[in-house]
Amino acid sequence: DAGVIQSPRHEVTEMGQEVTLRCKPISGHDYLFWYRQTMMRGLELLIYFNNNVPIDDSGMPEDRFSAKMPNASFSTLKIQPSEPRDSAVYFCASSLLGRQETQYFGPGTRLLVL
């Protein structure tokens, strides 16, 4: 298996622009997680899905952030409009059977908002 795939790997954009991050989980995994990592706050869980349904989005910082999972093999995290404080590395991870099982992380998307 190719592992968790994220795109793009790097994104540089200007404040106010819309940013869409993409994730393809490992085939057969029924849980998908979006995390954000910054120097100040470390790793934070933003949202997670089970069988394509959002279960807990309490980590999403504000209404500018939205996430979807239209099918079992694809998820997006959208920021609209983006702000400089959104600059971070965004990781997607997937697991089989739940959050208490081993999670497999994607390589991350490094986002810089100017």
Add this chain to the structure above:
Amino acid sequence: KNEVEQSPQNLTAQEGEFITINCSYSVGISALHWLQQHPGGGIVSLFMLSSGKKKHGRLIATINIQEKHSSLHITASHPRDSAVYICAAHNTDKLIFGTGTRLQVFP
């Protein structure tokens, strides 16, 4: 006070040394993860523990539920072990991360 705390924040060692990284948590948990993040940024899940001890190669993770404490040990450390090690606690619906321990192993 953070709900999940790690110590030390930074650690340097000579190749071959035995290394211990500690994680203490103040919340009830159902499981605890140890993650490894390499200088390139990639994250790998090393262990998921709910009790006792797990071993994988030169890595050993232990957890004491009563003391709310977990340790990650590396035996015969090697420069390729240089990374940031992060513990993460499963607390009901939340994953709570420690701030990480940056380990550098010199030849």
